[in-house]
Amino acid sequence: MEERVRSLLLKFPGTNCDSETDRALRTAGFDNDIIPINLLNRDMIFEYSMVVIPGGFSYGDYIRAGRLAQLELGLKIGDALFEFKEKGGLILGICNGFQILLQLALLPQASLTTNISGRFICKWVKLKIINRKTPFLYLLPWKFELPVAHIEGRFVTSENKANEYVDSGLASLVYEENINGSECGIAGLNDETGRVFGLMPHPERFLFYDDYYNIDKSSNERYGSGYIFFRSVYEYLKVGGKM
């Protein structure tokens, strides 16, 4: 029997992209489980190849986006997540998940703060890959589009680290048009291993070609770039961690 690739999708109170992210993971081939935080324990994650923290407003994001989730998650399985990563596990954070991963220090130092406009922005954006050598991006074309929807998505660093991240390729994904005032237009960041990745745009919302805002009805495309994103990770894990 073919071995299945298992993913664990974490759900906090206030997580609201769980069902579409679950759908995206399954469509790409994963055997996914949605685990509410109250049922999570530290041993559990080692049964999976990837841990996904989806978008939403965990605990309302009232203090600062992702802060309470970070405390809760850090307390419960913080050390286990680092161990999981060291053992070759993948960790993905989308939108609110990206905010949480940064605060857990699973990603290089940076912060996501209120958009320069001070507003929530729901918009399709053009993205550019800077470093394709990550399990999450290696099958995607250099340029593609995804929707964003956030109010705290402006990527900021101290001591001009953003430039370093771009130079070193850790900032693997940038906006073509800087919609929220992020330093160097950074939209996605991975750690040195490439196995932890966080991004503000929502790949799970462009799973099918019909999700696009300007459809060409004569096109035979079935999937969107979000599908390729999840498919990349799946292919990578399926062959035991090779690109």
Place this chain on the structure above:
Amino acid sequence: MQFAIYNGAKRQEEMDSELIPILEMTDSELGELFFKRKLSLSKFDLRVIKDYFREIKRNPTELEIEVIAQTWSEHCKHRIFNGRILHNENNKMKVIDGIFKTYIKGVTEKIIKERDGFVLCAFEDNAGFIKLDDELSVCFKVETHNHPSAIEPYAGANTGIGGVIRDILGAGRGAKPGACIDVFCFGPPDCDIANIEEGVIHPQSILRGVVKGVRDYGNRMGIPTLCGAIHFNKVYTYNPLVYCGSAGIIPIKDIKKEVYKGLSIVLVGGKTGRDGLRGATFSSASLREDSRTEDIVAVQIGNPIEEKKILDFVLKAREKGLIEYITDCGGGGLSSACGEMLKTTGGKIYLEKVPLKEPGMKSWEIFLSESQERMVLAVKDENLKELSYLTTIYDIDCTEIGEITDTKRLEVYYFNNKVCDLESEFLHNPPYKVLVSHYRDNNLKAEITSNYNENEISNLFKRVLADINIVSREPVIREYDFEVQGNTVVKPLIGGLGDMPQDGVAIRVDGSKKYIGLGCSILPSYALIDPYNMGLSTLDEAVRQIIVTGVNPEKIALLDNFCIGNPDDSYELGRLVKCAEAISYVALCYKTPFISGKDSFYNYYISENGIQSIPVSLLISSIGIIDDKSDITTSNIKSGNSLLCIVGYTKKELGGSIYYKILDINGGRVPGLDPQLALKIYQQFYKCIKDRLILASHDVSEGGVIVALTEMGFGINCGIEIDVDRIIKEEDMSISELLFSESNSRIVFEIEESNLFKIKEHFKDLPFTVIGKSVNNHRKIIIKNKNNIVVEESLEELKNIWKKGLEVYY
């Protein structure tokens, strides 16, 4: 803490058992008592209440008085919509046995007979249900939250959207909310603050507060806000209107819910406090200057995360079959929720079990509290254990507070004291209201001929496009997460740059091959002149918006939401009656049933300079089924090599139009409707969609054909050339009238030239014509009359005007 609550409650116990000696009171003393408690009941109601208690030979408790007032309030029993109306028109009087029964429910009943199996449940539950496919149903509900938004815009809109989402969660045995719709009517955002009375919030602040309120609740709940409208008009400066709606999905087998003896009553969600007391009665009265300070306690701030947890919990519990009955705690709190639930059976509630936010609450305060984010469930005892396990997973409180009986009585206890014992029969059958309405035409309806210099058209066109009611809603739309759930296939903003307007929106449904189309229409400037034609136009536009998106015309259902000023004013009520007549006439012809609706009265403000009221404000929201993915059609022009066509007659109907507003003309002929012809157009248009002949289609509405065509061109790098002379029209129409007329049932659309013959076949005997083409060699809109150019403008420049219009204010 526990101890403190107990102590407080102990003292309360003695006070609560006291009876209020209404039997010993004179009528005026009784009136005084209700007035002091801010309970809006009529003298006649009070007499009926007194008679009831005389018959059962005792005085009521404080809680009983409050329960009766809440249950009989306009908010809960819609006694005006259900009341008898003596309608006077043309010196004749007719008796209308309930506006609701005659013009809304009656229409639906007739249509249901012909459209077997499409409407699954109408006007019975928290929302109306239609069939999506053999397994799934979609339900839809729109509410108003006007008074709270007027005095506290952010919180008012917040709890408005929270409430309607709970309506969907409490529809059937718990539906999954999949879309939200929000429609606002505000005063002009540029109105001079000096002209507004003290205590009234400036329209711009209301706009900002309301939008942020919707954003912060809807986005956190993870429900896409997809559809809406904002209408600015000075008549709404004192009485802003906020309509919030939501659509949900539920398996057909889970629509039916019932209560029977032996079930336990369970309260789920947040704790109960003094916040929001008397919201239901407060919303059934008019606003006045002191409303801001006095009634602000009635407005709460929502807690979307609490509600999100309830949502996760309810959907899981329904999936596992643990829920027999569910309803939300909205206006009237537990009193209203339990009252409705126990109407046919009866039941016992033990208020000491209700988790409280603060100690020392009286029993009636607990029962009437409108604390947000609570739901009431009826469950089998054997399922309580599993239900309580789910509450630990989703972090919510769940408390057993009572049981269903078969006594047909509402019995409420507080620490062994019976604080309420009322027969359902009495409680749920308030006396009939009888109202008088009077309709007479105002002098505004007559046709007007505008002698405007035709050389001015280009300038006028730009002013129409820059009008506050035409300009892009993009700044507001982007605040709403319209992509969450990943199912928004037709978005509110579309086209090459994802920033041009779309009529109806469409969502995919997980587990179904069908799609849902949503649209809405509200036309208050027509209502000021002619409420009957406003009714015709509003219904027609709501239907047309989703027809052009690919909805099957045989699978459309509607919601009606009326807001009016003072129903005791026969003039205002007369205009409501005319409007209701109009929509019932068109709905019957289109066979589009009403499945739910809501009415809101007393939208007037008593100011120093007299009463500020609103015109009849009707929102029609449309929901329809798109049978096949390929039927989905959007409004953006797809190629620079196509023909542009129009179907429908253009008439000299400019009363209430944007054009007349620009020219400062008050009055004129408001667009009418030939519903038989319109229906034929829509049926044939649908056939064209089915035959894959339509590349793009847009409904012609405010601003006329020129605005519709221009908008279609905003999404692609090509130009538009139109010959105005080809438009099928009435005699004696000037060019500007042709371009800016807002006649109904017109659609402009794009086709490939090679398909013209087939299109002509479909529109045989109908007012169809090719009016121009899209071209690749320029990026302008050029409008010719025979060979004279009347308008030649850069589409980029026009788009800039249109796109920037609202940015100044939001």
